Amino acid sequence: MASPADVQRLQQIRVRHADASTDWSLSADSKAIFARVVPGTPPVAIVESTDDCDWPDRDFLIGAHSDISFLLRLLKDAFDEIRRLKPRHDPHLVDRRRREYEEKPKDFAAECAMKCSDRLFRRYLVECHNVPDVADNERIAVSIRNILRVKSRGDLNTDPAAQARWLDFRASFEAWRAHP
Known part of the structure; x- marks a missing residue:
């Protein structure tokens, strides 16, 4: 069971993800990361990497938006399946079954x-x-x-x-x- 703080943090992640720009890509010189800030417009540079930013970090940043989107979808599917398999606790149902018995x-x-x-x-x-x-x-x-x-x-x-x-x-x- 998620704590209230965890629920709040997950909600903040969803909001940040929904508000963030999409279609991240790396510039031809591998120094700038581009993203589509406004849908339907050309991508713009949103991050310039330093020489210390190696390829794994750049790859992580480029994939961050789509990776988070993928993980949020998996999380939603898992929650939906749990809700489908686990009936909600209904105290009235327990009383009703006891009375029927x-x-x-x-x-x-x-x-x-x-x-x-x-x-x-x-x-x-x-x-x-x-x-x-x-x-x-x-x-x-x-x-x-x-x-x-x-x-x-x-x-x-x-x-x-x-x-x-x-x-x-x-x-x-x-x-x-x-x-x-």
Whole structure:
């Protein structure tokens, strides 16, 4: 995350770049740097280099405007991609998702069916509820219906008493699982 000072400096660079002359070039004698100060007019000398200004420095100065233009474009493209990939934080969205989760009715029947497929849950049925055969899904389902005293697992979603029995049964399994 950029600091406020960094944001301000980047803005100043953009302004200086936009205000600066363009089309920089080196004179035939390699001493003066020319630029187009006003669009549509011929370039004029804007810098005279001394004998101590070697070719790498002249080349750097000549390319400065176009290099900064290139870097600013890359920076803009990177920021655009980051904004596209990273959704903005919306505190209302977090609250809305929490409310939707809390308001969504629990599907205890589906939860029970998933537990019946769990190897550890099957072991719990054998060890704590004397279920003789847990190799067959239908036998497990019959055993669960008998233990919870329901006609179908769907009753777990519609009958408050069945829901309470399921929640107690599930809590008992979780306690057993913590110390099998």
